[in-house]
Amino acid sequence: MGLTLSWLSIIILIPLAGLFVKSLELSPEQFWAIISSRRTLNALRVSFGLAFAAACVNLVMGSIIVWALVRYRFPGRRIFDAIVDVPFALPTAVAGVALTALFAEKGWLGAPLAALGIKVAFTPVGIFVAMIFIGIPFVVRTVQPVLQDLDPEIEEAAGSLGASRWQTIIRVILPSLAPALLTGLALAFARAVGEYGSVIFIAGNLPNVSEIAPLLIVIRLSEFRYADATAIAVVMLVVSFVIIFAVNRLQRWAQSRIPAR
Amino acid sequence: MTIEVKNLVKKFGSFKALDGVDLKVNDGELLALLGPSGSGKTTLLRIIAGLDWPDSGDVAFNGEDALAQGARERHVGFVFQHYALFRHMTVFENVAFGLRVQPRAVRKDEAAIRARVKELLDLVQLDWLADRYPSQLSGGQRQRIALARALAIEPRILLLDEPFGALDAKVRKELRRWLRSLHHEINVTSIFVTHDQEEALEVANRVVVMDKGRIEQIGSPDDVYETPATAFVHGFIGESIELPIQVEGGVIRLGDQPLALAADGLAPGASKLFVRRHDMLVGPPGSGTFEGAVQHVRNFGPVQRAEVALSGGETIEIDAPRDRELRAGDTIGLNPRRYRIYAGA
Numbered sequence: 001m002g003l004t005l006s007w008l009s010i011i012i013l014i015p016l017a018g019l020f021v022k023s024l025e026l027s028p029e030q031f032w033a034i035i036s037s038r039r040t041l042n043a044l045r046v047s048f049g050l051a052f053a054a055a056c057v058n059l060v061m062g063s064i065i066v067w068a069l070v071r072y073r074f075p076g077r078r079i080f081d082a083i084v085d086v087p088f089a090l091p092t093a094v095a096g097v098a099l100t101a102l103f104a105e106k107g108w109l110g111a112p113l114a115a116l117g118i119k120v121a122f123t124p125v126g127i128f129v130a131m132i133f134i135g136i137p138f139v140v141r142t143v144q145p146v147l148q149d150l151d152p153e154i155e156e157a158a159g160s161l162g163a164s165r166w167q168t169i170i171r172v173i174l175p176s177l178a179p180a181l182l183t184g185l186a187l188a189f190a191r192a193v194g195e196y197g198s199v200i201f202i203a204g205n206l207p208n209v210s211e212i213a214p215l216l217i218v219i220r221l222s223e224f225r226y227a228d229a230t231a232i233a234v235v236m237l238v239v240s241f242v243i244i245f246a247v248n249r250l251q252r253w254a255q256s257r258i259p260a261r
Numbered sequence: 262m263t264i265e266v267k268n269l270v271k272k273f274g275s276f277k278a279l280d281g282v283d284l285k286v287n288d289g290e291l292l293a294l295l296g297p298s299g300s301g302k303t304t305l306l307r308i309i310a311g312l313d314w315p316d317s318g319d320v321a322f323n324g325e326d327a328l329a330q331g332a333r334e335r336h337v338g339f340v341f342q343h344y345a346l347f348r349h350m351t352v353f354e355n356v357a358f359g360l361r362v363q364p365r366a367v368r369k370d371e372a373a374i375r376a377r378v379k380e381l382l383d384l385v386q387l388d389w390l391a392d393r394y395p396s397q398l399s400g401g402q403r404q405r406i407a408l409a410r411a412l413a414i415e416p417r418i419l420l421l422d423e424p425f426g427a428l429d430a431k432v433r434k435e436l437r438r439w440l441r442s443l444h445h446e447i448n449v450t451s452i453f454v455t456h457d458q459e460e461a462l463e464v465a466n467r468v469v470v471m472d473k474g475r476i477e478q479i480g481s482p483d484d485v486y487e488t489p490a491t492a493f494v495h496g497f498i499g500e501s502i503e504l505p506i507q508v509e510g511g512v513i514r515l516g517d518q519p520l521a522l523a524a525d526g527l528a529p530g531a532s533k534l535f536v537r538r539h540d541m542l543v544g545p546p547g548s549g550t551f552e553g554a555v556q557h558v559r560n561f562g563p564v565q566r567a568e569v570a571l572s573g574g575e576t577i578e579i580d581a582p583r584d585r586e587l588r589a590g591d592t593i594g595l596n597p598r599r600y601r602i603y604a605g606a
Contacts, residue, residue: 151343151345153341153343153345154345154346154347156312156332156339156341156345157339157341157345157346157347157410158347158358158362159312159331159332159333160310160311160312160332160333160335160337160338160339160411161358161359161362161410161411161413161414162333162336162359162362162363162414163333163358163359163362164333164362167362171358171361171362172347175349175350176347176348176349178349
């Protein structure tokens with residue numbers, strides 16, 4: 001217990017406290033001026049908005065992938081199962097370079113998309129794509145074990161009671177998976193908000209358009225405006241915390257409807 | 262509702278789970294499918310429910326082809342061995358599930374659903390648990406809720422797959438009696454699968470004994486116990502002594518010893534002699550069909566179970582009343598009060 005608390009404090013709480021202390025060097029007016037500047041607000045909006053959108057896409061697509069991996073036996077299933085972990089393991093810069101090459105105007109996917117008038121690389125769409133890429137394993141890996149534990153008999157029971165396939169999914173399967181789905185969503189979101197390496201390559205980093213908050217922090221640091229950087233960091237921290245807390249509550253509520261076995 | 266199964270075959274890979282099964286279930290009957298694991302009894306039940314499909318053969322409900330319908334259309338109540346309750350729903354919602362998923366045109370209104378669920382919970386005597394979750398119930402309670410849930414849709418047939426298999430012995434006995442009286446009350450054609458002979462004989466009107474994907478015998482509990490049709494049934498139901506014998510020229514031999522048993526009408530060749538343990542009567546040495554030396558004796562309430570080495574070399578177990586105490590080392594004569602002989606080794 002004592003060890004756990006001291007370790008948590010050293011690893012997590014003390015650095016966070018340091019961040020707050022550093023931002024106290026600013027007066028409230030200065031702090032407000034920094035975070036309410038157009039560039040900061042836009043960077044935060046890009047980071048959180050796209051991260052949330054990407055997490056939602058991952059939630060849906062991740063669920064479908066999990067379903068296929070758990071419920072179907074097909075050749076190469078193990079390989080696909082391993083591939084899911086690639087975004088975990090790949091250095092984020094490598095992912096960024098790969099995605100940029102792929103989606104650049106002359107890239108494999110970028111060229112046909114450009115012909116359709118869709119520009120991915122060096123736009124917010126590129127950030128979105130990168131965030132989906134790095135977030136997908138979080139959903140898959142949190143939901144997979146829970147779905148594996150879900151007894152196929154409960155689907156048969158629902159069917160023999162007259163439920164259609166759709167009713168079975170909506171009323172039986174999804175509620176049983178809800179806590180795991182929410183956890184996966186939260187993790188994918190948190191990862192996307194904090195993502196730096198893969199995003200900056202593909203983003204184009206145009207202030208107010210495709211500049212993410214973590215990048216703005218780095219820019220401020222390189223300009224030796226440490227207080228500005230910490231102010232933005234504090235805002236990110238607080239917003240992230242609020243969102244994670246909300247998801248946690250939601251998850252607790254979902255879990256309370258499925259008491260422990 | 263009658264059920265008719267004709268020449269059903271089902272294979273899993275090279276394993277024949279069902280190998281040509283024919284069965285007729287009468288309206289309102291409570292039928293037991295009894296057999297060891299791997300005998301195909303659960304597969305047969307799942308095919309009747311529409312949860313599995315046969316490779317060939319027919320299933321008809323009241324003369325109507327049931328294989329043309331999926332599980333959803335068949336209107337069959339199914340109770341699973343491990344309950345398969347919905348963990349995220351209260352007991353009340355579990356029971357109401359079948360009513361809530363009905364097509365809008367025939368769905369009952371909320372008040373009617375509530376009334377029906379209440380009625381069912383009363384029927385299984387668990388109305389006080391309506392707001393609990395399945396994880397808060399005991400095994401016996403869960404199975405009763407699973408039964409109430411299956412009955413909610415007013416099934417034409419009730420199918421139970423090892424319904425008491427996961428419960429402890431005492432609860433199992435209670436629920437057996439309860440299921441019997443419940444069936445008496447609702448009178449739905451019911452089939453239950455079990456590997457427990459006592460359960461089958463105690464609960465069912467008729468018992469179907471299965472082995473290796475085939476039906477060995479269909480009959481009343483008395484029939485299958487008193488007049489087993491095959492060596493398998495005799496060995497599976499009740500405690501039996503099994504001895505390999507030879508029938509030759511009107512004489513029965515055990516090893517090289519002729520036995521003083523009538524061989525009339527028996528086909529010559531290797532056969533098996535079956536005697537119930539308690540039908541082997543103990544007498545003084547030299548008085549019986551068999552001679553043997555008592556090896557061990559253990560007492561089970563009203564009977565003593567003795568391991569006896571026969572002079573022919575086989576060792577058998579007999580159940581004798583305790584009016585005459587047996588001791589290890591005693592030499593005794595044994596006389597079968599009743600016995601059956603089945604041709605084939």
